[in-house]
Amino acid sequence: MLIAILGVAGSVVVSAGNARQRLASSESENQTDAIRIAETLGLSLLHEDDLVASAQSFELDNPGATQARFAQWAASVDVMARYPELFGIGALQIVPRSDLGRFAARYPIPWMVNSGSANAIVPYPAGIRPYYCLPTMMLMRDASLHLPRGLDICKVIPGVKLQGTKFSGLPSLAPAQFLGATLLSISVPLYRGGEVPPTIAARKAAFEGFMGVLFNTSVDIKSALAGYPDTEVALQHSASGSLVQFRGGSPPANAYVSTENLHNGWTVKISAPSVSNGVLDDKGALAVLLGGSVLSLLLAGILFILGTGRARAVRLVNERTAELRFLALHDPLTGQPNRTLILDRATLMLARARRHQVPTALLFLDLDDFKIINDTLGHRAGDQILVAVAARLAAEVREEDTVGRLGGDEFVLLVEGDSLQGGAQRVAERILAALRPPFVIADSDQPLTVSASIGIAEGDRGTAEELLRDADTALYRAKAHGKRCAIAFDQTMQVAAEDQRALAADLGRAQEAGQFFLVYQPTIDLQSSAMTGVEALLRWQHPERGVVEPNDFIPELESSGLIIPVGTWVLNAACRQGAQWQAAGHQLSVSVNVSILQLARLEFVREVEEALSLSGFDPSSLTLEFTETTLMRNGTETIAQLQALKTLGVRLAVDDFGTGYSSLAYLRQFPMDIVKIDRAFVSGLTNSTEAAALVHALVQLGKALNLQTVAEGIEDDDQRLRLQIEDVDIGQGYLFSKPLDLVDVEAFFAQYSQTSGLPI
Numbered sequence: 001m002l003i004a005i006l007g008v009a010g011s012v013v014v015s016a017g018n019a020r021q022r023l024a025s026s027e028s029e030n031q032t033d034a035i036r037i038a039e040t041l042g043l044s045l046l047h048e049d050d051l052v053a054s055a056q057s058f059e060l061d062n063p064g065a066t067q068a069r070f071a072q073w074a075a076s077v078d079v080m081a082r083y084p085e086l087f088g089i090g091a092l093q094i095v096p097r098s099d100l101g102r103f104a105a106r107y108p109i110p111w112m113v114n115s116g117s118a119n120a121i122v123p124y125p126a127g128i129r130p131y132y133c134l135p136t137m138m139l140m141r142d143a144s145l146h147l148p149r150g151l152d153i154c155k156v157i158p159g160v161k162l163q164g165t166k167f168s169g170l171p172s173l174a175p176a177q178f179l180g181a182t183l184l185s186i187s188v189p190l191y192r193g194g195e196v197p198p199t200i201a202a203r204k205a206a207f208e209g210f211m212g213v214l215f216n217t218s219v220d221i222k223s224a225l226a227g228y229p230d231t232e233v234a235l236q237h238s239a240s241g242s243l244v245q246f247r248g249g250s251p252p253a254n255a256y257v258s259t260e261n262l263h264n265g266w267t268v269k270i271s272a273p274s275v276s277n278g279v280l281d282d283k284g285a286l287a288v289l290l291g292g293s294v295l296s297l298l299l300a301g302i303l304f305i306l307g308t309g310r311a312r313a314v315r316l317v318n319e320r321t322a323e324l325r326f327l328a329l330h331d332p333l334t335g336q337p338n339r340t341l342i343l344d345r346a347t348l349m350l351a352r353a354r355r356h357q358v359p360t361a362l363l364f365l366d367l368d369d370f371k372i373i374n375d376t377l378g379h380r381a382g383d384q385i386l387v388a389v390a391a392r393l394a395a396e397v398r399e400e401d402t403v404g405r406l407g408g409d410e411f412v413l414l415v416e417g418d419s420l421q422g423g424a425q426r427v428a429e430r431i432l433a434a435l436r437p438p439f440v441i442a443d444s445d446q447p448l449t450v451s452a453s454i455g456i457a458e459g460d461r462g463t464a465e466e467l468l469r470d471a472d473t474a475l476y477r478a479k480a481h482g483k484r485c486a487i488a489f490d491q492t493m494q495v496a497a498e499d500q501r502a503l504a505a506d507l508g509r510a511q512e513a514g515q516f517f518l519v520y521q522p523t524i525d526l527q528s529s530a531m532t533g534v535e536a537l538l539r540w541q542h543p544e545r546g547v548v549e550p551n552d553f554i555p556e557l558e559s560s561g562l563i564i565p566v567g568t569w570v571l572n573a574a575c576r577q578g579a580q581w582q583a584a585g586h587q588l589s590v591s592v593n594v595s596i597l598q599l600a601r602l603e604f605v606r607e608v609e610e611a612l613s614l615s616g617f618d619p620s621s622l623t624l625e626f627t628e629t630t631l632m633r634n635g636t637e638t639i640a641q642l643q644a645l646k647t648l649g650v651r652l653a654v655d656d657f658g659t660g661y662s663s664l665a666y667l668r669q670f671p672m673d674i675v676k677i678d679r680a681f682v683s684g685l686t687n688s689t690e691a692a693a694l695v696h697a698l699v700q701l702g703k704a705l706n707l708q709t710v711a712e713g714i715e716d717d718d719q720r721l722r723l724q725i726e727d728v729d730i731g732q733g734y735l736f737s738k739p740l741d742l743v744d745v746e747a748f749f750a751q752y753s754q755t756s757g758l759p760i
């Protein structure tokens with residue numbers, strides 16, 4: 001705005017200045033022009049004076065000269081060409097009336113038309129006067145102008161002050177109206193002897209006549225004004241006492257008037273066109289005004305755009321910076337603090353703990369089997385779960401506490417002070433409970449069950465990183481402990497954790513090295529006590545550590561994806577073994593645990609088919625076990641895969657049933673044959689009425705769905721009895737047998753058939 005205002009104001013000032021300057025320069029131009037015009041006129045007048053003087057001297061040199069002689073003189077000085085303003089030139093004599101006859105005899109002027117007789121002059125205009133002004137010789141520019149003989153010039157040319165001139169001795173100037181033109185008449189007295197007598201009396205005595213010249217001043221003015229349009233000139237002679245004035249040219253609308261003194265009695269008034277000092281009248285100034293205004297408005301506009309653009313840019317940069325700062329410190333998916341901010345806050349938390357002796361804890365939470373969710377449902381679903389989990393975690397802690405996402409499915413909670421009143425373990429339990437209800441997300445048509453493991457690190461540490469590392473170690477232990485639990489760090493874990501990491505590294509080479517083998521845990525018909533089959537369970541023969549349990553390496557196999565080739569190996573090995581047993585006459589089923597990662601692959605059905613055909617194992621004797629939690633994760637696709645498997649003739653079991661909080665409605669959708677009630681319910685049967693009620697409900701559910709029910713982890717007879725009463729079909733557990741290697745399981749077969757007498 002300021003620039004626009006200043007710009008326009010500046011344009012006004014500059015254009016006004018321009019206008020003034022133009023006016024000034026125009027004035028000075030006008031002045032110069034006026035001087036030039038005046039000079040030209042002055043020269044013309046001087047020139048005319050010259051002619052008058054020249055004619056005067058001719059007359060004086062040739063007293064009584066005739067018209068012919070005068071014409072000769074005029075031709076010799078080329079008067080008509082040299083004096084274009086010359087209208088006529090001639091000599092006059094004042095002829096008293098008494099001398100008319102004598103005059104007529106002396107000047108028989110041929111060009112004069114005499115209306116009277118040749119030797120007599122009849123003065124014209126008629127009238128009797130004491131004297132007459134009669135020409136003695138005359139030259140007119142227009143040769144056709146024949147003055148009548150006897151023309152009394154003093155009578156026809158008004159204003160000729162002959163008398164005064166006669167006695168003053170000076171030339172007389174007068175305007176003369178002649179033949180329709182206003183002419184300048186200059187009359188010069190002629191005295192005998194040529195000299196102007198000094199006294200009036202002497203001048204009267206010596207006076208002979210006049211030399212008269214008529215000038216057409218308009219010619220002078222016209223030539224003086226050549227190149228000066230719209231300029232008017234008023235030529236004025238006042239020195240002689242009479243005012244002689246001539247005008248010429250055309251008056252301008254806006255006149256700049258200057259009067260020049262020509263110093264010979266003449267003044268010239270010149271009216272030249274003037275430049276208005278109004279800005280609007282001055283094209284240049286107007287251009288400056290408009291151009292300047294437009295330019296400054298444009299400039300202001302550009303600056304405004306640039307200015308607001310810059311302001312906008314600055315605002316955007318600020319916003320962007322704030323955004324970037326936020327992004328630098330927050331997880332873009334959940335909006336929670338990221339690793340950097342978590343560590344920063346953890347550092348502050350430790351400092352506060354040291355200063356104020358407040359309890360502090362870092363909870364390191366990792367979702368169980370998150371890779372499975374991601375791989376089976378897709379990353380979008382995985383992201384939705386992460387967002388939902390973050391929200392639940394945030395809802396479980398106080399505002400002052402921090403919930404952050406380290407990356408992947410890892411979350412960290414920083415809790416301190418009052419939040420830890422019941423201890424860190426209590427907080428962790430609350431969080432695990434909060435995650436228990438299934439998650440409903442857009443990308444899954446079924447609610448998803450998600451569990452997590454938590455590692456807890458409490459108390460002071462040198463750095464935040466150390467605190468985080470210890471919580472991570474505890475987390476590792478929690479995972480190994482069967483997941484879905486929270487374990488607090490203690491110093492002995494440090495070694496164990498490092499152990500685990502080393503183990504994970506060894507796992508990569510295990511399959512190649514043939515370190516995997518299967519053990520078999522028999523399953524018993526609870527009603528008949530007959531052995532129905534075995535569950536094949538994976539073991540890892542570690543070269544240094546001995547046999548490693550699945551809980552210590554299956555999670556690692558799943559997170560590394562190695563579960564797929566290893567799972568295929570298990571499937572083939574189990575089918576081969578089953579076929580061999582069948583060939584040996586044992587009618588038993590073989591159960592194989594299948595990871596959801598295997599099931600998610602379309603090739604899996606073909607692989608099962610291949611395992612069956614390669615081994616020749618009866619498909620109906622093969623049971624594929626899928627844990628409930630993983631089954632629930634990808635409804636439609638899982639169902640399709642399961643149905644494809646069903647067409648092969650195999651049987652399908654829901655493993656660890658009851659832990660996934662599945663409802664009857666969901667389970668109904670899956671083409672399952674067997675439901676395996678989780679060990680957790682079985683172990684609680686005898687001392688928890690709640691567990692007993694749950695087992696009852698689960699069994700009824702299984703029956704309602706027309707499923708065979710299997711109870712896992714039967715360790716004592718009491719449990720077996722209760723399950724028998726609940727009408728559970730099959731039992732599996734240490735009561736009957738631990739998982740056994742090939743030799744032992746075959747020995748078990750033999751022993752079992754002998755002791756129970758039941759066929760296997």
Ligand code: C2E
Nearest residue numbers: 537538549550551570593594595713714715732733734739
């Ligand atoms: P699972 O399929 O539920 O297998 C039963 C687990 O319960 C076995 O543990 C078995 O040893 C244990 N168990 C059986 N009866 C009792 C009992 O009376 N008391 C107690 N405390 N435990 C009992 P294991 O062999 O350690 O296997 C653990 C889990 O590892 C299995 O649970 C299964 O989910 C997984 N797993 C084992 N082998 C494989 C495999 O080849 N593939 C896949 N994907 N998972 C496997």
Ligand code: MG
Nearest residue numbers: 535593625655
């Ligand atoms: Mg199983």
Ligand code: MG
Nearest residue numbers: 655656676712
């Ligand atoms: Mg199980």
